[in-house]
Amino acid sequence: MAILVNEKSRVIIQGITGREGMARTRLMKDYGTQVVAGVTPGRGGQDVYSVPVFDSVAQAWEKQGPVDVSVVFVPAALVRGAALEAIDAGVQLLVIVPDRVPIHDVLEIAARAAEKGARFVGPNTLGLVSPGKAVLGMIGGRAERAREWFKPGFVGVSSRSGGMTSAISYYLTRAGLGQSTIVHVGGDAVVGLSHPEVMALFEEDPETEMAVMFGEIGTSQEERVADLIEGGRFTKPLIAYIGGKAAKSGTRFSHAGAIVEGSRGSYETKVKRLHEVGAHIVEAISDIPAKAREIAGSRPK
Amino acid sequence: MARLFEYQSKKLLKQGGIPVPAGEVASSPEDVRRIAETIGRPVALKIQVWVTGRAGIGGIQFADTPEEAAAKAGQLLGMKVKNFIVERVLVEEKLDIRAEYFAGVVIDDAAKRPLFIFSPVGGTGIEEIARLHPEKVARKTIDVLKGFPEHEARNMLLQVGVKGRLLPKLADLLTKLYQVARTSDARSAELNPLVLTADDILYAADCHFVVDDYAVYRHPEFGIEIAREFDRPPTELEKIAYNVEEKDYRGTFYFFQMVEQTAGSEKYIGFNGAGGGGSMMSMDAVLNRGFKLANYCDTSGNPPASKVYRAAKIILSQPGIMGYFASGSGVASQEQYHSARGLTKAFQEEKLDIPAVIRLGGNFEEKAIEILQTYLKDIPAIIEGYGRDDSPEFCAGRLEELVTKSGGRRYEVRPFVETPIPEKAYVFETVTGRISFDHSKCSACQSKGCVAACAPKILKIEDGRPVLAITPEEAGKGKCTECLACEIFCKFHEQDAIVIQLPIPGLKEYRDRIIAGQDENQ
Ligand code: SF4
Numbered sequence: 112m113a114i115l116v117n118e119k120s121r122v123i124i125q126g127i128t129g130r131e132g133m134a135r136t137r138l139m140k141d142y143g144t145q146v147v148a149g150v151t152p153g154r155g156g157q158d159v160y161s162v163p164v165f166d167s168v169a170q171a172w173e174k175q176g177p178v179d180v181s182v183v184f185v186p187a188a189l190v191r192g193a194a195l196e197a198i199d200a201g202v203q204l205l206v207i208v209p210d211r212v213p214i215h216d217v218l219e220i221a222a223r224a225a226e227k228g229a230r231f232v233g234p235n236t237l238g239l240v241s242p243g244k245a246v247l248g249m250i251g252g253r254a255e256r257a258r259e260w261f262k263p264g265f266v267g268v269s270s271r272s273g274g275m276t277s278a279i280s281y282y283l284t285r286a287g288l289g290q291s292t293i294v295h296v297g298g299d300a301v302v303g304l305s306h307p308e309v310m311a312l313f314e315e316d317p318e319t320e321m322a323v324m325f326g327e328i329g330t331s332q333e334e335r336v337a338d339l340i341e342g343g344r345f346t347k348p349l350i351a352y353i354g355g356k357a358a359k360s361g362t363r364f365s366h367a368g369a370i371v372e373g374s375r376g377s378y379e380t381k382v383k384r385l386h387e388v389g390a391h392i393v394e395a396i397s398d399i400p401a402k403a404r405e406i407a408g409s410r411p412k
Numbered sequence: 413m414a415r416l417f418e419y420q421s422k423k424l425l426k427q428g429g430i431p432v433p434a435g436e437v438a439s440s441p442e443d444v445r446r447i448a449e450t451i452g453r454p455v456a457l458k459i460q461v462w463v464t465g466r467a468g469i470g471g472i473q474f475a476d477t478p479e480e481a482a483a484k485a486g487q488l489l490g491m492k493v494k495n496f497i498v499e500r501v502l503v504e505e506k507l508d509i510r511a512e513y514f515a516g517v518v519i520d521d522a523a524k525r526p527l528f529i530f531s532p533v534g535g536t537g538i539e540e541i542a543r544l545h546p547e548k549v550a551r552k553t554i555d556v557l558k559g560f561p562e563h564e565a566r567n568m569l570l571q572v573g574v575k576g577r578l579l580p581k582l583a584d585l586l587t588k589l590y591q592v593a594r595t596s597d598a599r600s601a602e603l604n605p606l607v608l609t610a611d612d613i614l615y616a617a618d619c620h621f622v623v624d625d626y627a628v629y630r631h632p633e634f635g636i637e638i639a640r641e642f643d644r645p646p647t648e649l650e651k652i653a654y655n656v657e658e659k660d661y662r663g664t665f666y667f668f669q670m671v672e673q674t675a676g677s678e679k680y681i682g683f684n685g686a687g688g689g690g691s692m693m694s695m696d697a698v699l700n701r702g703f704k705l706a707n708y709c710d711t712s713g714n715p716p717a718s719k720v721y722r723a724a725k726i727i728l729s730q731p732g733i734m735g736y737f738a739s740g741s742g743v744a745s746q747e748q749y750h751s752a753r754g755l756t757k758a759f760q761e762e763k764l765d766i767p768a769v770i771r772l773g774g775n776f777e778e779k780a781i782e783i784l785q786t787y788l789k790d791i792p793a794i795i796e797g798y799g800r801d802d803s804p805e806f807c808a809g810r811l812e813e814l815v816t817k818s819g820g821r822r823y824e825v826r827p828f829v830e831t832p833i834p835e836k837a838y839v840f841e842t843v844t845g846r847i848s849f850d851h852s853k854c855s856a857c858q859s860k861g862c863v864a865a866c867a868p869k870i871l872k873i874e875d876g877r878p879v880l881a882i883t884p885e886e887a888g889k890g891k892c893t894e895c896l897a898c899e900i901f902c903k904f905h906e907q908d909a910i911v912i913q914l915p916i917p918g919l920k921e922y923r924d925r926i927i928a929g930q931d932e933n934q
């Protein structure tokens with residue numbers, strides 16, 4: 112099962128002929144992701160690691176058949192256009208890897224996606240991986256590494272820090288605990304699928320028995336996960352780590368911002384809320400595997 | 413988060429059709445007098461700095477005559493407020509205020525939409541009011557595809573009891589504010605207070621705009637020097653670093669100087685993190701060992717070797733540091749040898765003599781560590797490389813031991829010397845620099861190993877000499893990834909025939925000044 116992506120997902124890569132696009136096409140293909148086409152306007156007819164390149168998403172769809180996922184590697188300034196193109200063509204899941212995408216562009220992508228029932232991960236994401244099935248984006252970097260670091264299992268991982276996504280998963284693997292799906296939700300203030308949305312998917316996934324969340328200060332994502340738990344909409348065990356304890360509490364940049372966030376957003380409020388609803392808070396990343404094992408040991412068979 | 417000054421924000425509002433008080437910005441008492449004369453009525457003088465509560469610190473003054481305005485401006489200009497020096501004052505007609513409101517647009521991360529907020533009670537107490545009397549604050553999330561039509565604004569105003577002739581006027585103004593916020597890529601745009609004067613006109617009396625860092629490139633008109641949040645003006649070195657970041661879109665390079673002077677007995681180090689989460693963890697690890705950071709730096713998102721090289725050169729422009737600590741998440745997807753090569757070139761050039769602990773965990777960490785070990789053994793410093801199974805705490809402990817062993821030697825900044833390109837060399841441009849091959853040395857070369865070292869395979873041998881296998885244009889547009897592999901190979905295994913120049917504008921002059929200071933202190 113896993114969430115969002117599996118070995119059957121049909122994937123295209125927008126910006127396949129660029130530096131990152133090319134390198135990560137190799138990762139995805141070697142890992143076993145079904146990469147059916149690439150898109151770079153003006154480069155139709157070429158191929159990259161024997162993936163045929165087309166001039167538009169619609170053309171790729173027409174020639175190669177239905178597309179489930181598009182992984183976007185175009186420069187930040189072109190992300191809006193590329194994402195809207197994929198959504199309009201009917202692609203239901205986008206993985207937007209580039210960072211520094213203007214926030215108003217992200218809002219527009221979000222609005223159009225909502226209209227069309229599409230979802231997206233990112234921007235500013237390493238991507239996601241369902242170990243043993245498929246990888247989207249650049250997480251793991253190379254297929255050999257992705258296979259070594261991530262193993263199939265029952266822990267769902269969701270993280271706001273790219274590097275820590277892999278680090279946590281690798282430490283779990285080293286402790287003999289595999290993962291169902293690993294998602295780097297992205298490091299920006301507004302992301303397509305945020306922690307609560309990923310947790311809701313883990314709730315539905317029979318393979319996922321517990322989840323690990325790497326949170327950070329700022330935004331209301333972690334508090335909203337607490338709301339989910341409180342409302343009975345996430346019932347599996349959750350291990351959470353919140354980064355940024357030492358950082359000076361997020362500088363509020365306006366009255367309006369403060370009014371919206373209210374009491375949310377700080378390290379203390381996140382930890383407090385999650386604690387209240389029974390999540391397992393760990394103080395150090397290195398405590399995650401032991402905690403996961405403890406929970407796994409006590410779970411009903 | 414790039415903040416705009418009040419006078420800049422007001423210019424935007426005016427362009428967007430929102431009335432602002434008559435006025436102009438000035439940086440000398442003479443200009444203030446002239447502006448006050450033109451206004452021809454009593455004026456307000458407002459210091460243009462990024463602090464809240466200006467009135468409370470005397471940063472807002474009133475004057476009845478141009479002479480009085482000039483005199484008061486003389487006191488305001490040059491005034492020190494927190495870390496800023498007042499360089500400009502805004503001179504505006506003094507308003508006869510009847511009522512104050514609050515209006516703002518921010519981004520709601522949960523809704524993934526802009527959120528409009530309006531309150532018939534304005535002023536600095538707005539956050540308090542929102543908390544105690546939420547019914548006095550109207551909120552409305554906006555569908556960006558539809559925009560913010562006037563009737564939505566009107567309905568929102570009705571919720572908080574706005575009525576009569578004011579209603580359509582305010583509604584119109586709010587839709588305009590939304591437009592301005594969108595077109596200026598604001599993360600937050602607020603009017604506080606928005607005022608109604610005795611003669612029934614609405615004015616944006618004060619306002620506060622924060623522009624999205626990632627969209628600053630669309631707005632050269634804002635003149636934003638560094639699209640990042642600072643609670644003080646950027647330092648010279650930060651400006652140099654930001655220039656590097658701006659000129660190279662590959663990966664992200666963030667540089668923040670914690671101190672400009674590393675004086676005293678504190679154990680300062682140069683800090684080079686990789687990725688937000690990993691950097692924070694690594695920072696905690698060194699701080700726990702009693703180190704202080706001279707700077708915080710984050711090179712993430714798969715930067716090329718050239719960018720990491722520049723980051724290291726900038727970090728090593730800070731006198732007095734006792735060590736160099738580089739550490740990321742530990743399990744990075746990015747190929748770690750790029751960072752290793754960037755650091756190698758920088759450490760070589762600087763002949764580093766303070767200890768460095770480099771934690772390069774992740775893809776190809778073995779190769780990365782090998783690069784550090786092979787090519788940095790001849791420099792005076794001890795360099796240790798670690799991987800994903802070595803925790804930040806362990807690595808911080810290593811640095812502590814090495815620093816102790818080195819007797820606490822402090823770093824002296826070296827002059828910035830660029831290796832010259834020999835005449836008649838074969839040269840091509842790269843994205844941010846140039847590469848030269850001194851072909852006269854190549855005849856003595858058996859291996860021609862530069863060609864094999866080049867992973868993107870853009871070099872070939874012609875008549876026994878390495879040349880581009882692609883056009884120079886292609887190389888300059890990024891086919892040469894500035895991985896530095898050819899130069900490092902040739903330097904250590906062959907004839908040292910390759911020079912890669914990666915300029916860092918302003919760093920030479922900066923270091924000259926630092927060195928002059930260093931010598932004075934001795
Ligand atoms: S390795 Fe150096 S000396 Fe040998 S061919 Fe290449 S540039 Fe010339």
Ligand code: SF4
Nearest residue numbers: 866892893895896898
């Ligand atoms: S020529 Fe090749 S090896 Fe040398 S820096 Fe460019 S890409 Fe790297």
